[in-house]
Amino acid sequence: MSKRPGPEDIDSIRLRSREEYLEKRSELKLAELRRQVQEEQEEERSNPHLSQRELREFARNRETLRLAESRLAIDDGLDGYVLPDADGSKLETLNKRKKKDVSTYKSEVQLWEDEVTARAKVAQIHRPDRLQQDDYEFVFDPTQALNFVSAGEWVDPDKQRLQEQLDAAEKKAKSIQEVRTSLPIYQYKEQFLDALADHQVLIVCAETGSGKTTQLPQYLLDYFNKEGGTSLRIACTQPRRVAAMSVAQRVSEEMGCRLGQEVGYSIRFEDKTSPNTKIQFLTDGLLLRQFLNDPTLSGYNAIIIDEAHERTLATDILMGMIKDVGKYRTDLKIIISSATLDAQKFSQFYNDSPILMIPGRSYPITIYYSQNPEASYLSAAITTVLQIHCSMKDPGDILVFLTGQDEIEAGKQSIEETVRKLGSKIPELVVCPIYSALPQEEQGKIFLPAPPGGRKVILATNIAETSLTVDGVRFVIDSGYSKENVYNPSTGLEQLVVTPISRASSSQRAGRAGRTGPGSCFRLWTRWSHFNELEESTTPEIQRANLSSTLLLLKSIGINDLLNFDFMDPPSATAIAKALEELYSLGALDSTGSLTRVGRQMSELPIDPKLSKTIILADTHQCLEEILTIVAMLGESSALFFAPKDKRLHAEAAKRRFYTRGGGDHVAYLKIFNSWSEAEYDPLWAKENYLQQKALTRARDVREQLQKLCERIGITPSSCGDSNYIPIVKALVAGYFSNAARLNRDGKSHTVLRNGLSVRIHPSSMCHEPTEVPKWCIFSELRLTSQEFIANIVDIDPQWLIDAAPYAFKKADLEKFGIDKKMPKTRPAQAK
DNA sequence: GAGCACTGC
Numbered sequence: 001m002s003k004r005p006g007p008e009d010i011d012s013i014r015l016r017s018r019e020e021y022l023e024k025r026s027e028l029k030l031a032e033l034r035r036q037v038q039e040e041q042e043e044e045r046s047n048p049h050l051s052q053r054e055l056r057e058f059a060r061n062r063e064t065l066r067l068a069e070s071r072l073a074i075d076d077g078l079d080g081y082v083l084p085d086a087d088g089s090k091l092e093t094l095n096k097r098k099k100k101d102v103s104t105y106k107s108e109v110q111l112w113e114d115e116v117t118a119r120a121k122v123a124q125i126h127r128p129d130r131l132q133q134d135d136y137e138f139v140f141d142p143t144q145a146l147n148f149v150s151a152g153e154w155v156d157p158d159k160q161r162l163q164e165q166l167d168a169a170e171k172k173a174k175s176i177q178e179v180r181t182s183l184p185i186y187q188y189k190e191q192f193l194d195a196l197a198d199h200q201v202l203i204v205c206a207e208t209g210s211g212k213t214t215q216l217p218q219y220l221l222d223y224f225n226k227e228g229g230t231s232l233r234i235a236c237t238q239p240r241r242v243a244a245m246s247v248a249q250r251v252s253e254e255m256g257c258r259l260g261q262e263v264g265y266s267i268r269f270e271d272k273t274s275p276n277t278k279i280q281f282l283t284d285g286l287l288l289r290q291f292l293n294d295p296t297l298s299g300y301n302a303i304i305i306d307e308a309h310e311r312t313l314a315t316d317i318l319m320g321m322i323k324d325v326g327k328y329r330t331d332l333k334i335i336i337s338s339a340t341l342d343a344q345k346f347s348q349f350y351n352d353s354p355i356l357m358i359p360g361r362s363y364p365i366t367i368y369y370s371q372n373p374e375a376s377y378l379s380a381a382i383t384t385v386l387q388i389h390c391s392m393k394d395p396g397d398i399l400v401f402l403t404g405q406d407e408i409e410a411g412k413q414s415i416e417e418t419v420r421k422l423g424s425k426i427p428e429l430v431v432c433p434i435y436s437a438l439p440q441e442e443q444g445k446i447f448l449p450a451p452p453g454g455r456k457v458i459l460a461t462n463i464a465e466t467s468l469t470v471d472g473v474r475f476v477i478d479s480g481y482s483k484e485n486v487y488n489p490s491t492g493l494e495q496l497v498v499t500p501i502s503r504a505s506s507s508q509r510a511g512r513a514g515r516t517g518p519g520s521c522f523r524l525w526t527r528w529s530h531f532n533e534l535e536e537s538t539t540p541e542i543q544r545a546n547l548s549s550t551l552l553l554l555k556s557i558g559i560n561d562l563l564n565f566d567f568m569d570p571p572s573a574t575a576i577a578k579a580l581e582e583l584y585s586l587g588a589l590d591s592t593g594s595l596t597r598v599g600r601q602m603s604e605l606p607i608d609p610k611l612s613k614t615i616i617l618a619d620t621h622q623c624l625e626e627i628l629t630i631v632a633m634l635g636e637s638s639a640l641f642f643a644p645k646d647k648r649l650h651a652e653a654a655k656r657r658f659y660t661r662g663g664g665d666h667v668a669y670l671k672i673f674n675s676w677s678e679a680e681y682d683p684l685w686a687k688e689n690y691l692q693q694k695a696l697t698r699a700r701d702v703r704e705q706l707q708k709l710c711e712r713i714g715i716t717p718s719s720c721g722d723s724n725y726i727p728i729v730k731a732l733v734a735g736y737f738s739n740a741a742r743l744n745r746d747g748k749s750h751t752v753l754r755n756g757l758s759v760r761i762h763p764s765s766m767c768h769e770p771t772e773v774p775k776w777c778i779f780s781e782l783r784l785t786s787q788e789f790i791a792n793i794v795d796i797d798p799q800w801l802i803d804a805a806p807y808a809f810k811k812a813d814l815e816k817f818g819i820d821k822k823m824p825k826t827r828p829a830q831a832k
Numbered sequence: 833g834a835g836c837a838c839t840g841c
Contacts, residue, residue: 240839268841285840314840404837436838462837483837496836541839549841606841638836705841763833785835 037065176254183211184361196223201334201353205343207360212337213306214251217279220302236304237284239312241267244281269701284314291557302333309338311540320566340504349568363514369527377479380524382414384477385457389429396474397456401509403483403498408433408459428454435461440694465508476513476521487546489578495784504537540569547579548609555595556603586613601713614735621727625719626670632703633669634780636695643690651690659766663725664794668766670722729794736778737805742817743775762789
């Protein structure tokens, strides 16, 4: 008689099944990656016409594989991965290196490559010989004959290989099937399909580990296949590009098809779909842009909005638009998928649509709160790190959530000093910082395993909350704060504010401790404050952002009454009014609020309207090539320079070499990009000049895209060269005349003409140098930190303001500010 | 002479 399973049994069963699931999943992933890398390497060898981007991607995949393999190499080696198409010999090859000494070390990838290459050579060159030889040996060699007889039947080696591959595929399919049916969401499949038949909109509220993202699209596909229909496509939006790519990869494996066929993804700069594509993962912003060409979403039978609780700007707009489209397209199925208990709110928004709650599957996490409020979360965090490290016997890495780069660097230093003082009394502790501005190669370090017997502590910003996952973390220390970008529509100031996080965000952070085993989360605030002071969820982005670009898009889709648009959480009337005002002043809207021809052209470009106006006016000033570069570089300006602390002077000098008097920061960006391009986009060149290759590459991608879009909206290429910067600045003034400023009498501060705000030039600007301070200028950025700063600045002649926006600037007004023909045009007396 | 969280088209 077996006893009924108790709660512990169930827990351990859950635990085991989770472990098995994760193990299977990583096996499959790795095998897939190996195969992909092999395919790519063959292509690289045989195809000399691969694009730079493809080569980069191949290299990235190779590196990922290498990292995964090297992480695997710390295992004992005997229970390593078995390739789905592996035979015994390959497994042996993989394990062989463990027995070899270090001098003959070869990575597993190299060994595997060697083996594949060897096999390929045999197959290509020696095939006819081998066949003859086989026959020969079969007849005359007694040992061969004996082997053959004992094997029972003769098997053609090619056929055998094929059979092995088939077996492997079947095994893989079977394990995929097992994984799929073991997911919590599987229990709810019928319920989901039934609800789908009765309702147009469903809210799915599922916890992490439920399998919603991979399974829901497939269930929908089953639903529509049963219904019968000719063309079929399901869209599933994701807030992040990597998510769209990796989920598409996963689902294509589950469905046994090549990525880009039945299952594909679309992100900016990359479309991996085909006419056969039934399930398309795409970023939320991209689906929003698709409304421009297809306002009724006629290409889709169903839309899944995944991670709706994140409330990105694009997701919020999409939810309003889709609600509207759904009224006319009653055949369109809409699924809103969210992780938190916001489900009620989503349901109300969609006229009380039914909610499907699905439990998740993750390891238990113990939450600890501070007994008393902490005076400084940074020192509290550091103390907690050392407490865990010294007193906890359990292995597992520590993840600390802080707010920014400075804090992280300070924390790193402090921890390292303490550890040094304690010396050999405690096990080794490795500190890994991670934030998005950190160069790529440094970022990779967080994935390296901790030293044996030691521990790794990761100091991270919000980047580790959703965008980046580190396995092996068992302890999370949460400061309870993050930096939020807040835009003030009435002054145009942007500000990064350290804000307490929401409860939703805190549980997301805590969840990072339970990915590979049970974990603990230490919250540096009190339980009382958790339930009484923290907000339930983060303020939706739509209430914090500059809306001009979004509203232009909505206008061009044909949504005219923006104040009455069905927002789930409407932005403030001031924010809408300011955005409309800006669009009007740029000539994108006429006085009745309708879209103009220029406005339509501008809406096609996925950038800030000030920039799109600049691009359109670049046509008039015959400098499109130059402006495209500047626009693309402006988007990357904050991540462009990277100066190590000890080489700050060198970095400054390097930066200064690109500056020309009168051209400001903008023309300097142009020179940087052009020099990089002359250096054939060499990463080494970038490094020598203290520039980030990543930012430059992105700027190049953006530029390419803008160039194509310009062709489409009828703007013809033109160029004025990078030393003739007058037309360039004139085009910039056409977009940025509202960001004009004039030097005050003190010679140090500027006044913004539009609103009289007193600002200073940010020291990162090349115009900060006393000899370079412009009398009149326009700026691309206005930011409040310790003071009100303007950045990305270029000198102008005030007359150009009148030329660009005669209705906004009258000569008489500018004269009041001291416009004076006799004055040196752009700068005060030079100090020399 | 300051300091910038994170996404996305």
